[in-house]
Amino acid sequence: MIRSISWKNIWRNKSRSLVVIVAVTLGIICGVLLIGIMKGWVEQRLHDAIYNEVSHVQVHNKEYLKNNELNLTVKNADELTGIIGSFPEVKGWVKRTKMIAMVNTSWGNTGVNIYGVDPEKEKQVTEIWKRVIPGAGEYLDESKPGNILISDKTAETLKLKQYIITEKVLSSLRSEKVPDLILSKLDTLKDVRFRSLKDFREALKGELKMKELDNYGKMIIDKALDYRIRNKVQITVSDETGNPVQGTFRVCGIYKTTNTSFDQASAFVNAEEFAELYDGKGVLTHEIAILLNDIESADLVKDKLADMSPENEVSTWKELAPDAALMNDYMVMYYVVFIGIIMLALAFGIINTMLMTILERTRELGMLMAIGMNRRKVFSMIMLETVFLTLVGAVAGMLLGWSIIELLGKTGIHFSTWGEGFEEWGFAAVVYPVITADFFLLITVMVIVTAIIASIWPARKALKLNPIEILRTE
Amino acid sequence: MKVIEIRDVHKIYDETEVAVRAVDGVTLNFDEAEFAAIVGPSGSGKTTLLNLIGGLDIPTLGEITIAGTNLRTLKSSELIDFRLHNIGFVFQSYNLIPVLSAKENVEFIMTLQKWPRKERDDRTFELLKAVGLEDRINSRPAKMSGGQQQRVAVARALASRPKFVLADEPTANLDSKSASKLLEIMEKLNHEEKITFIFSTHDARVVKMAHRVITLEDGKVVSDEVRE
Numbered sequence A: 001m002i003r004s005i006s007w008k009n010i011w012r013n014k015s016r017s018l019v020v021i022v023a024v025t026l027g028i029i030c031g032v033l034l035i036g037i038m039k040g041w042v043e044q045r046l047h048d049a050i051y052n053e054v055s056h057v058q059v060h061n062k063e064y065l066k067n068n069e070l071n072l073t074v075k076n077a078d079e080l081t082g083i084i085g086s087f088p089e090v091k092g093w094v095k096r097t098k099m100i101a102m103v104n105t106s107w108g109n110t111g112v113n114i115y116g117v118d119p120e121k122e123k124q125v126t127e128i129w130k131r132v133i134p135g136a137g138e139y140l141d142e143s144k145p146g147n148i149l150i151s152d153k154t155a156e157t158l159k160l161k162q163y164i165i166t167e168k169v170l171s172s173l174r175s176e177k178v179p180d181l182i183l184s185k186l187d188t189l190k191d192v193r194f195r196s197l198k199d200f201r202e203a204l205k206g207e208l209k210m211k212e213l214d215n216y217g218k219m220i221i222d223k224a225l226d227y228r229i230r231n232k233v234q235i236t237v238s239d240e241t242g243n244p245v246q247g248t249f250r251v252c253g254i255y256k257t258t259n260t261s262f263d264q265a266s267a268f269v270n271a272e273e274f275a276e277l278y279d280g281k282g283v284l285t286h287e288i289a290i291l292l293n294d295i296e297s298a299d300l301v302k303d304k305l306a307d308m309s310p311e312n313e314v315s316t317w318k319e320l321a322p323d324a325a326l327m328n329d330y331m332v333m334y335y336v337v338f339i340g341i342i343m344l345a346l347a348f349g350i351i352n353t354m355l356m357t358i359l360e361r362t363r364e365l366g367m368l369m370a371i372g373m374n375r376r377k378v379f380s381m382i383m384l385e386t387v388f389l390t391l392v393g394a395v396a397g398m399l400l401g402w403s404i405i406e407l408l409g410k411t412g413i414h415f416s417t418w419g420e421g422f423e424e425w426g427f428a429a430v431v432y433p434v435i436t437a438d439f440f441l442l443i444t445v446m447v448i449v450t451a452i453i454a455s456i457w458p459a460r461k462a463l464k465l466n467p468i469e470i471l472r473t474e
Numbered sequence B: 001m002k003v004i005e006i007r008d009v010h011k012i013y014d015e016t017e018v019a020v021r022a023v024d025g026v027t028l029n030f031d032e033a034e035f036a037a038i039v040g041p042s043g044s045g046k047t048t049l050l051n052l053i054g055g056l057d058i059p060t061l062g063e064i065t066i067a068g069t070n071l072r073t074l075k076s077s078e079l080i081d082f083r084l085h086n087i088g089f090v091f092q093s094y095n096l097i098p099v100l101s102a103k104e105n106v107e108f109i110m111t112l113q114k115w116p117r118k119e120r121d122d123r124t125f126e127l128l129k130a131v132g133l134e135d136r137i138n139s140r141p142a143k144m145s146g147g148q149q150q151r152v153a154v155a156r157a158l159a160s161r162p163k164f165v166l167a168d169e170p171t172a173n174l175d176s177k178s179a180s181k182l183l184e185i186m187e188k189l190n191h192e193e194k195i196t197f198i199f200s201t202h203d204a205r206v207v208k209m210a211h212r213v214i215t216l217e218d219g220k221v222v223s224d225e226v227r228e
Ligand SMILES: Nc1ncnc2c1ncn2[C@@H]1O[C@H](COP(=O)(O)OP(=O)(O)OP(=O)(O)O)[C@@H](O)[C@H]1O
Pocket: B013, B015, B020, B021, B022, B040, B041, B042, B043, B044, B045, B046, B047, B048, B049
């Protein structure tokens, strides 16, 4: 009986009930989305940090990390790699040469770390080969000498990135259904070469209206972008004695990870060719990068290696990419803070609505207490109302939240307008939210519990009503 | 045994400068199956007295005993339970639960008292028939006239066979035709069910139908006459 009254009471003031239902639904959706996005981000950052940048464990000469000198190579590198290869935890490993170099073209120059790698072995440990931009050349190939793989960011600094509206670009835009009006406006820019994105944007702004730019700007920029692949770049490194030595490489491809800082500091060449440049005696190993089967065994492998080879410095991904490690550790704290805020908002909403409900029904509640409905029953009647509202909202929220995450997990969320800012910090501009069933349930349970706790106060307020005073004021 | 014994009951409100003696030394008894009206000018203490009898309020002085139980001996939670099992109430308005049908409203107290479904259904139908609303069983209060709502309230008050029914100005919001009809029904049920009715009223035509008329003035009983 009480249950049925509560259920029917919900539908008395439909719009108000809807407010509570929507609040709960939104609470769950927001919670699920927030956590999904954060988890997606953190997992992406962790994955990229490990698979593009630092692997799970690295070995260096103790001095090398302080002082990147040519002769500070990993001690007993060959012996060590033999041992590493025999560890059951290890999935793959590579040796690398790593030197600071000056790279220049006739239009620009920049400093980078040049990694001398074995291109094929490198594929077993890092995913840089997968990060080569489609249409922007290819990954290093041992059989093709003299190649260097640079990042999009480096290409930009070296002015190897240009924007040019060719006939091909125009016809491709036409096939994408860009209106003729816009194409005719672009005609004035035809075959003009822009060496920076900024200049090209300025030029577009001069020709197109704001609205047109919003709609087609990104597409035009994407199509007009042209990397000058096969261009020669000059590289300067210091040899053993500290004298600069120079060599010329050809850009074979352009890669781009989600971390601009890593990108602008890293270029890759074939290790043996690199060795010829700096001394010609053989390949030096400054770094051993190790990929494990399970991230959890990083500390174990580090300890084993450190014991075996005290003369080298062994570091885990946590030390090499502290930002990713920190994110990972503090993730839970962020969840708590964000969910806390959502729950607080929810609680306020519910307290407010339920107080209004009770205010509106004082006469009825007074009558019920007068004819003999006890406090426990009045209390549970009001509580049940909130519980029902919350459950309806929770079901809606769970269904919607799950579908939204499922959908966005496939398409990703594009933060394109702020994308550049994010990538400076190593976060991708496209996030694929993920959520595990346990977190999903946790949020749902928390929302329901919050709603119920929030309704205790209004329900207690109802109990304090004095029936005779209410009945007297007719 | 008397159904209600009221012994020298006073109710004094002294929140204001001048203490108000709303009920001022009332002694009254009620037997089974009485049909009694409490009359008197506005402010004479009718509502206050009915609230005291109904266990909604506690006298400042004096004792009220209902079917052998002195109300003073009950804690507030016991008092609610006592009302549920012994007293039927009809108020001037807001008697019914808006989201429930006529049938469900009549059943309400029996449900709180945990009657078995079959007995509940039979009793509900019997009473709704007695108040002439057997065709409105599934109507919600908002779909019924004021008189019909008050008849449902009377049926609800009687449903669990309480010791007596209290009705504070049950006809105040009704036109005279509906008022007479309600009183006729109340009288008939009083006769059939042998349950005491005590109601307050301002309406002379309603007073005429009472078997006993108690007149209050300034919280005191000034006359108590039984008519046949
Ligand atoms: N809670 C209260 N505090 C102070 N005085 C009160 C309170 N309740 C009632 N009174 C006073 O007690 C007196 C009796 O009031 P009561 O409502 O019992 O009269 P009544 O006969 O029912 O009047 P009416 O015919 O207008 O309903 C009045 O003077 C009223 O002002």
